[in-house]
Amino acid sequence: LRRLQVLSPGFLPDVGLSGGSLRQAPCSSSPSKQEDSSDLVSVPPHLFRDAPVSSRSQYESLYSQSLGDPDGFWGGEAKCLFWKNPWDADRPVCAYNFDKRKGPIFVEWFRGGYTNVCYNAIDRHVDSGRGNQVAVLWEGNDPRFNARITYSELLRYVCQVANLLRSRGVKKGDRVCIYMPMILELPVAMLACARIGAIHSVVFAGFSAEALSGRILDCQSQVVLTCSAVRRGDKMLLLKEIVDEALQLCSQRSGFSVETCVVYDNETAVPRKNVAWQARDIWWQDAVRECSTSAEVEWMESEEPLFMLYTSGSTGKPKGVLHTVGGYMVYASTTFKYCFAPRKEDIFWCTADCGWITGHTYVVYGPLLNGTTSLVYEGVPAWPHPGRCWEIVDKYKVTAFYTAPTLIRSLQAYDKEHVKKFSRSSLRLLATAGEPINPKAWNWYFDVVGDRRCPILDTWWQTETGGVMLTPLPGAWPLKPGSATLPFFGVEPVVLDQQGKELKGPCEGYLCIRHPWPGIARTIYGDHKRYEETYFSTWLSYYNTGDGCRRDENGYITITGRVDDVINVSGHRISTSEVEAALASHPGCAEVAVVGFPHEVKGEGIYAYIIQMDGHTDRGELIKALKVLARKEIGGFAVPDVLHFVPGLPKTRSGKVMRNILRKIASNRTDLGDTSTLADPAVVSKIISSKM
Numbered sequence: 111l112r113r114l115q116v117l118s119p120g121f122l123p124d125v126g127l128s129g130g131s132l133r134q135a136p137c138s139s140s141p142s143k144q145e146d147s148s149d150l151v152s153v154p155p156h157l158f159r160d161a162p163v164s165s166r167s168q169y170e171s172l173y174s175q176s177l178g179d180p181d182g183f184w185g186g187e188a189k190c191l192f193w194k195n196p197w198d199a200d201r202p203v204c205a206y207n208f209d210k211r212k213g214p215i216f217v218e219w220f221r222g223g224y225t226n227v228c229y230n231a232i233d234r235h236v237d238s239g240r241g242n243q244v245a246v247l248w249e250g251n252d253p254r255f256n257a258r259i260t261y262s263e264l265l266r267y268v269c270q271v272a273n274l275l276r277s278r279g280v281k282k283g284d285r286v287c288i289y290m291p292m293i294l295e296l297p298v299a300m301l302a303c304a305r306i307g308a309i310h311s312v313v314f315a316g317f318s319a320e321a322l323s324g325r326i327l328d329c330q331s332q333v334v335l336t337c338s339a340v341r342r343g344d345k346m347l348l349l350k351e352i353v354d355e356a357l358q359l360c361s362q363r364s365g366f367s368v369e370t371c372v373v374y375d376n377e378t379a380v381p382r383k384n385v386a387w388q389a390r391d392i393w394w395q396d397a398v399r400e401c402s403t404s405a406e407v408e409w410m411e412s413e414e415p416l417f418m419l420y421t422s423g424s425t426g427k428p429k430g431v432l433h434t435v436g437g438y439m440v441y442a443s444t445t446f447k448y449c450f451a452p453r454k455e456d457i458f459w460c461t462a463d464c465g466w467i468t469g470h471t472y473v474v475y476g477p478l479l480n481g482t483t484s485l486v487y488e489g490v491p492a493w494p495h496p497g498r499c500w501e502i503v504d505k506y507k508v509t510a511f512y513t514a515p516t517l518i519r520s521l522q523a524y525d526k527e528h529v530k531k532f533s534r535s536s537l538r539l540l541a542t543a544g545e546p547i548n549p550k551a552w553n554w555y556f557d558v559v560g561d562r563r564c565p566i567l568d569t570w571w572q573t574e575t576g577g578v579m580l581t582p583l584p585g586a587w588p589l590k591p592g593s594a595t596l597p598f599f600g601v602e603p604v605v606l607d608q609q610g611k612e613l614k615g616p617c618e619g620y621l622c623i624r625h626p627w628p629g630i631a632r633t634i635y636g637d638h639k640r641y642e643e644t645y646f647s648t649w650l651s652y653y654n655t656g657d658g659c660r661r662d663e664n665g666y667i668t669i670t671g672r673v674d675d676v677i678n679v680s681g682h683r684i685s686t687s688e689v690e691a692a693l694a695s696h697p698g699c700a701e702v703a704v705v706g707f708p709h710e711v712k713g714e715g716i717y718a719y720i721i722q723m724d725g726h727t728d729r730g731e732l733i734k735a736l737k738v739l740a741r742k743e744i745g746g747f748a749v750p751d752v753l754h755f756v757p758g759l760p761k762t763r764s765g766k767v768m769r770n771i772l773r774k775i776a777s778n779r780t781d782l783g784d785t786s787t788l789a790d791p792a793v794v795s796k797i798i799s800s801k802m
């Protein structure tokens with residue numbers, strides 16, 4: 111608080127922003143100061159007078175209520191939604207065990223309650239007379255193409271697709287794999303699954319055939335929904351070809367064959383006649399046309415699964431993180447309501463692809479559960495010109511813009527004119543998620559994009575958390591560039607030291623969460639043991655986030671990054687061991703070690719150390735082949751930025767690769783620590799000199 115008073119005399123943080131003299135964003139500091147900024151930034155509160163929470167004191171009291179009486183708090187929030195049958199009154203709203211010593215880990219919310227997420231996201235609004243409101247706005251990659259769909263129209267379309275799925279034998283509990291670009295049909299497909307109780311598994315349409323086949327096999331989905339092809343920027347992606355290859359791999363590897371592949375005919379990208387066809391394939395449009403526009407809702411028990419989403423961990427193959435109906439729905443809806451303070455006329459644009467959790471929660475479920483209009487954008491941010499995002503903001507009068515820091519960093523490289531020539535006057539709120547935002551990028555976002563009017567919500571969360579966990583609430587307290595500030599309601603973060611002791615006050619350590627919140631993933635599909643191991647065994651009785659953090663004297667939390675072998679490249683979670691496995695499969699590679707290193711635009715880049723196999727001489731060819739392998743095994747975003755050929759790797763006497771040292775060398779750091787315990791200490795200087 112001391113710092114606050116110094117910077118902003120007369121400002122009382124615990125009574126919100128009313129009264130005090132407002133300090134505007136710093137703008138002329140040197141880069142080093144900006145990178146280490148602890149300055150607090152206030153924004154005019156008038157934009158958020160009607161927000162559900164408008165001051166820190168109001169937050170504090172609601173926050174303590176949410177921790178002191180979680181059943182009361184979450185029960186109250188859940189009642190804002192429709193339940194066919196209320197949850198059991200004679201059981202706690204939340205039952206759980208976070209301590210392996212006491213038995214299996216489990217989390218249950220709203221047991222005995224029956225509801226449906228699709229019903230709540232669409233029918234409820236239509237039934238209350240809001241059917242003519244636009245539910246989804248769609249802007250194509252090509253600026254000439256766009257579409258809009260009202261809640262009533264969306265209901266009819268979703269019902270048709272639900273009926274199509276049912277006609278192909280899909281029923282409650284079945285898995286449906288969705289491999290689609292950001293066309294309107296992607297949210298429609300997700301909602302159709304939710305309506306009939308099928309578990310959707312959206313696979314980002316940038317993953318390779320290899321990665322897709324692994325995900326189809328893991329969840330044994332009988333149906334795949336895809337699209338013939340799509341253009342993103344200048345690039346053409348032949349998605350159906352990738353699916354064909356993936357399905358071939360599925361049958362080669364384990365004799366598994368998908369029964370139905372529904373293909374959306376995207377004639378603007380590729381003519382129908384050019385698409386290879388098999389007996390299992392059907393055209394989306396032809397099949398949908400035949401289906402009725404009304405479809406019964408499958409009422410789901412709160413703890414039945416809603417969707418799964420694959421994400422990378424520090425070891426092994428990607429895990430299918432599973433979310434359930436009741437808890438996820440309540441958490442998506444509640445976080446959206448408090449964080450984005452939606453108004454009826456709001457146009458909400460989250461740039462995330464639905465292939466990631468941010469797209470699930472804040473393109474589809476959060477906005478629609480709140481009856482907001484959500485914008486879906488098919489293309490890439492700086493195409494055909496660097497001002498495209500702001501052009502879209504003006505075109506649709508976007509009120510809130512939610513994106514990844516990597517996008518901010520990439521746009522920052524262009525002249526400000528590309529932003530300034532668009533008015534952006536409709537914007538009230540800016541937000542980021544997915545990776546740390548450095549203060550320099552934060553300040554650019556705040557100054558240049560938001561004209562210092564719009565608060566920035568730096569939201570920290572994970573695929574596993576279902577929704578936002580740490581975030582500022584708009585206008586309720588001063589912001590700090592690079593910090594996600596305070597926990598959301600019902601979330602109790604704890605910071606642990608090496609020994610697992612809870613640290614109090616300002617500190618730095620491992621970020622864990624004490625109690626369950628409704629949005630926490632319940633298991634890893636088909637592997638509950640791995641769920642327990644990954645999240646509940648390092649620190650007993652807490653959920654382990656895998657992130658490190660710092661907490662300041664104001665209680666604000668700043669995420670310092672992953673503490674495991676997961677790297678975050680442009681907001682994509684990648685496991686270093688997955689990249690290693692892909693590269694090591696090449697016969698020219700004797701050994702591989704992959705680490706992250708700071709990258710100006712991507713946040714983190716991929717740095718691969720390679721020991722070349724004796725006798726394999728053509729290094730140029732090998733480099734090309736390794737890049738192809740990473741692309742083929744995982745996807746384009748997993749191609750290493752640096753391939754560094756080294757004579758050896760730093761290992762302990764027991765043979766463990768010292769990644770810490772490799773990370774430091776990759777980041778050009780010289781404080782390598784004690785290297786004398788290495789099996790061969792000389793290898794370090796050899797690696798450094800081979801870098802030159």
Ligand code: WTA
Nearest residue numbers: 543544545546568569570571572573669683
């Ligand atoms: C990182 C994305 C700093 C973090 C929603 C986390 C962040 C991982 C932030 C989860 C943030 C996410 N500041 N780091 N605001 N948000 N992260 O599962 O390391 O794709 O563990 O979920 O991204 O990535 P995921």
